[in-house]
Amino acid sequence: MEDTMKKYAIGVDIGGTNIAIGLIDDNDHLISMDSVETPQEGTASEIIYCVVSMINKMLYEMEVTEESIECIGVGVPGTVNKESGKIEFANNLAFHDEDLVGMLKERYNKIPIAMNNDANAAAYGEFIAGAGKDVNSLIMVTLGTGIGGGIIIDRKLYEGMNYAAGELGHIVINCEGIACNCGRRGCFEAYASATALIEQTKAAMKKDKESILWELCDYNLEKVEGKTLFDSVRLLDKTAEKVMNQYIYYLSVGIINIINIFQPDMVCIGGGISKAGDLIISRLLKRVQEEEYARASNKHSRIVMAQLENDAGILGAGLLVRHANMKCE
Numbered sequence: 001m002e003d004t005m006k007k008y009a010i011g012v013d014i015g016g017t018n019i020a021i022g023l024i025d026d027n028d029h030l031i032s033m034d035s036v037e038t039p040q041e042g043t044a045s046e047i048i049y050c051v052v053s054m055i056n057k058m059l060y061e062m063e064v065t066e067e068s069i070e071c072i073g074v075g076v077p078g079t080v081n082k083e084s085g086k087i088e089f090a091n092n093l094a095f096h097d098e099d100l101v102g103m104l105k106e107r108y109n110k111i112p113i114a115m116n117n118d119a120n121a122a123a124y125g126e127f128i129a130g131a132g133k134d135v136n137s138l139i140m141v142t143l144g145t146g147i148g149g150g151i152i153i154d155r156k157l158y159e160g161m162n163y164a165a166g167e168l169g170h171i172v173i174n175c176e177g178i179a180c181n182c183g184r185r186g187c188f189e190a191y192a193s194a195t196a197l198i199e200q201t202k203a204a205m206k207k208d209k210e211s212i213l214w215e216l217c218d219y220n221l222e223k224v225e226g227k228t229l230f231d232s233v234r235l236l237d238k239t240a241e242k243v244m245n246q247y248i249y250y251l252s253v254g255i256i257n258i259i260n261i262f263q264p265d266m267v268c269i270g271g272g273i274s275k276a277g278d279l280i281i282s283r284l285l286k287r288v289q290e291e292e293y294a295r296a297s298n299k300h301s302r303i304v305m306a307q308l309e310n311d312a313g314i315l316g317a318g319l320l321v322r323h324a325n326m327k328c329e
């Protein structure tokens, strides 16, 4: 396939566990993807070496020339300073203050390249190509190890003056609450992340040896995951139902705060937990409808599960550069 038109974008998602890349066609569809494990304790140059070999392999396999690549967008788990192009703070990577964009640029010097926070990229991916295709404002809340956030207002990603806006996991929902690794107490993510849900489930199990939760995790607390709780709720286990209601309460407090601030068209919930779908959404909606400030209005923010799963980060990283007129090196 000989094609000199610039019509492909490349999205790269560098995570603490995996590095994933994807080729995006001119209809914003992901047409090919690949992922490898992130080199543990990997230096910036080791990671860039990985990314470059993955990109080259993909271009070769898809018979796409470098000349037809319009841009490369990179998502990283950290705060990206758009002025310096450097990662200022990365939670799950073994380095910081490295100029990843500059290093990639040495290899692909004719292609515009830019970097973004991975939660922002995931929000933008869902907005352009997933659950948020038909809305103007969307807040993405990703329930994982922590809680990731991304804010799209009037079709634009909102980044804040330090490019660190959207840290929705660190809004406080309980002033005297659990200490968070950000230095505050009672952060949303300490109560409503997937990690928190699992801890809450384990604590309840220790108090109820009869619960079916035990059977569903092979009587091994180490095997408890979100699914253990959701399956037990479906089996009408009383302890599971209690944990679920408490968890939904925490989740709803954070989500209602977000809705009261932004009044977004849509709140999109991502992360592994989003697979529980209606089990969470129906309970959450009930609380939101009872407590949100504008509950008497005719229109309400839609609350939906994300559609793209892991693809959102790759797509969003590429599409942010394609659509958002980001400053590129």
Ligand SMILES: [Zn+2]
Binding pocket: 169, 170, 180, 181, 182, 183, 184, 187
């Ligand atoms: Zn915090």
